Amino acid sequence: MASMKLTGKGRRWVLGGHPWIYRDDISAGTAQAGDLVQVVAPTGESMGWALYSDASRIALRLVTRDEEQPTREFWMQRVQRAVDTRARAGMLDPEGACRLIAGDSEGLPGMVVDRYGKVAVLQLGTQGADRMGEFLVELIREALPFELDAVVNRSDTAVRKLENLPKQTEVMQGSVTGPIEVRDGDLLYAVDVFQGHKTGHYLDQVDNRRRAALLAEGERVLDAFAYDGLFGIRAALAGASEVLCLEQNKAACERLVVCAERNGVADRVRVERVNCMKDLRARAEAGEEYGLVILDPPAFARSKRERAGAERGYVELARRGLALTRTGGSLVSASCSFNIKTSDFRGFLASAAHLAGRDVWVEQMTGASPDHPELLTLPESSYLKCAFLRVD
The missing domain is CATH 3.30.750.80 (RNA methyltransferase domain (HRMD) like)
Known part of the structure; x- marks a missing residue:
């Protein structure tokens, strides 16, 4: 069985708890792509077993710290x-x-x-x-x-x-x-496992959709970057008076219409195929107001290099969302960018509140649904932030 010997720095990194080992932290060893290999310290003692990549910067991903080979x-x-x-x-x-x-x-x-x-x-x-x-x-x-x-x-x-x-x-x-077809309580939706985003659907937002729906009864709801519209459709099922879903993807808009009909809320759910950032600005300038505004955009920062641009994007998006939220209403704003930390995201929202001249309170700050667990020693497993805000 192949083995990989770590540098002193690599050994210290592994002892710190993180399960990923970078190529620069390996001093010796050869293996085939995808092999299960033993990880050893500079002095030769076992530090566990890992899956090896001959291509990625992350050369080893630990599966166990035990000395025994996984069976x-x-x-x-x-x-x-x-x-x-x-x-x-x-x-x-x-x-x-x-x-x-x-x-x-x-x-x-x-x-x-x-x-x-x-x-x-x-x-x-x-x-x-x-x-x-x-x-x-x-x-x-x-x-x-x-x-x-x-x-x-x-x-x-x-x-x-x-x-x-x-x-x-x-x-x-x-x-x-x-x-x-999938059932989530009283919500029915269809998943295209071949063409839909991710594996077909965004399962990480299931609990946040339920939380947002609790704020929807009797309200006009705006669901921006709606994708298949499940934030908005669940809001309609919870008693929203009307729901406007904004989405740019044509296929997603078509699925959204079918889903609203399937759930019996087509009379209260409307979808418009638009560029969401531009459309939100136009609606704010027109003086539109909603009791619940939901902003769930795609990742703005897929790398550290994109962080500065992402900050501008998140601040401006939240400012437009706040402009569309009535006094006493709620804004739900999400970020799925790992490179944006929770503290950063709160800061962006605070900047937006200041620019919008609104008093805003954080009622909840949540993450992904529990089937997307966060391993404490793997900070990369924590990526979704969802802020539930009360706006005055």
């Missing part, structure tokens, strides 16, 4: 732990959806698995994960309390380029002939 039982325990966590959270309804495995934050590096009904969708982001795909499916089938109808490999993310891996989208097992 099938080890991997089964990891998968079962993830499944049991969802079961305890009430997330294993066969008609529902959840992130079943959250990759590095659950000790399964690069392995993301979302479940829509009885269809599992894999997103494999590293060389090690790519080699383990079929084995992972075997373990998932064993761990779940019900049978899967199909398994899809939706490994088409940009990060695969960093691993010298081609993009892949294929049905691994079973068949998928169209959108998959």
Whole structure:
């Protein structure tokens, strides 16, 4: 079995708890792409086992700090732990959806698995994960309390380029002939696991949509960057008097209309295909007001280099959102940029409040739904910020 020897700096980094080891922190060792390798200190003692990449700056991703080599039982325990966590959270309804495995934050590096009904969708982001795909499916089938109808490999993310891996989208097992209908309480929605964003849907915002809906009864609601409109449609189900969804993606707008009809709220949900930033400014200048404004844009900072531009974008977006929020109303503003910390985001919102001349209170600051766990020693697993604000 191959091994990789760390530098002194690499050893100190591993002892600090982070599960990623960078190429510069390896002093010796050879392995094949995706190999499971033993990690050793400069003095030779074992520091655990990791999956190796011969392409990425992150050369090693630890799976255990134990000296013993992981066996099938080890991997089964990891998968079962993830499944049991969802079961305890009430997330294993066969008609529902959840992130079943959250990759590095659950000790399964690069392995993301979302479940829509009885269809599992894999997103494999590293060389090690790519080699383990079929084995992972075997373990998932064993761990779940019900049978899967199909398994899809939706490994088409940009990060695969960093691993010298081609993009892949294929049905691994079973068949998928169209959108998959999912039930989330009283909300029904369809997921396109081949063309939809991520693995087909944004599962990280499930709980925040429910929280926002609690503010919607009797209100005019504006849902900007709506994608498939589930913030807005859930608000309509909660009693919003009218909902306006703004989205630029044509296919998403079409799904949104169908979803509103499917949920019986088409008479109160309207969608406009627009550039959201420009449209929000025009509506603010026209004096429009809403009791609940929801801003859930795509990531503004995908790297540290983009942070300065992202700050301007978030401040201006929040300022426009505040201009559209009536006195006594609520603004829900989200950021999915890992490179923007929670403290940064609060600062951006404070700047926007000052520029807008509004008094704004933070009622809640939340993150992703619990099926997207944050590992304390992996700060990269914490990325979503969602602010629930009261506006005067």
